[in-house]
Amino acid sequence: MRAVTSRTNLPLAVAEARGTGATGVKLYAELPASLVRAITAEAHRQHLEVWAHAYLHPAKPSEVVAAGVDVLSHACLLGFELSPGMPPLGGESGRVPTEKAMKPGAGLSRLFDEMRRRGSILDATLSIYDRFDDPATRRCAPGVADHIVRAATRRASPSRWARTTTRTGGIRTAPSTWSWSTSSGEPE
Ligand SMILES: [Zn+2]
Numbered sequence: 385m386r387a388v389t390s391r392t393n394l395p396l397a398v399a400e401a402r403g404t405g406a407t408g409v410k411l412y413a414e415l416p417a418s419l420v421r422a423i424t425a426e427a428h429r430q431h432l433e434v435w436a437h438a439y440l441h442p443a444k445p446s447e448v449v450a451a452g453v454d455v456l457s458h459a460c461l462l463g464f465e466l467s468p469g470m471p472p473l474g475g476e477s478g479r480v481p482t483e484k485a486m487k488p489g490a491g492l493s494r495l496f497d498e499m500r501r502r503g504s505i506l507d508a509t510l511s512i513y514d515r516f517d518d519p520a521t522r523r524c525a526p527g528v529a530d531h532i533v534r535a536a537t538r539r540a541s542p543s544r545w546a547r548t549t550t551r552t553g554g555i556r557t558a559p560s561t562w563s564w565s566t567s568s569g570e571p572e
Contacts, residue, residue, distance in 0.1 A: 388423065394423060398423070398427050399430060401427075402432055406432065407432060408427075410435040410437075411448075413441060414442075415441075415443055416442050416443055417442070420447065421450075421451040425452070433455070434455070435454065436448050436455070437457055438464075439464035441472055441473055444464060444465055445461065445464060446494075450498070455506075455507050456506055457507040457509060458507070459508040459509070459529045459533045460524035460528060461480075462492060462532050463484075463492075466481055466492070473523065480524045482528055486528060492532065492536070492539075493535075497539065500539070510529055510530060510533060
């Protein structure tokens with residue numbers, strides 16, 4: 385793990401990651417959209433793939449998608465697209481607004497359409513919400529992440545809802561998370 389700021393020498397930082405034998409980098413938190421774009425562009429230039437938490441505060445989900453990352457991790461975090469402002473993670477304000485997120489389509493249709501257009505992969509990691517759920521720190525109320533994934537999949541292609549492939553009508557889902565109960569995804 386390393387901290388990256390606007391002053392970081394990105395070509396060097398990415399080259400160092402590549403030098404470890406990594407085939408991708410993962411972006412976790414506290415990154416503005418401009419930096420998400422810059423890191424992603426440099427990683428791709430050096431033929432690394434980019435995983436990113438779907439909400440990077442302050443970069444919101446639509447900005448993470450627009451930056452061109454390959455994979456968006458943790459379905460719950462997509463719900464922050466519905467939050468007023470850009471709340472920091474944690475605490476009462478750092479939670480996905482349940483009522484908005486549970487509406488039909490989860491209000492995220494435009495986001496899903498852009499993911500489909502770009503071929504973004506949704507790394508849903510739903511099982512972590514069962515295994516590591518702590519009411520004090522949870523970012524989605526129970527059921528919200530499941531609802532978001534269902535909405536994403538329906539938006540992708542209703543006729544392919546039940547397919548267990550890596551590509552569901554455009555929004556690709558990581559195979560390890562698609563079966564919902566066998567995810568080996570780590571909590572962060
Ligand atoms: Zn993560």
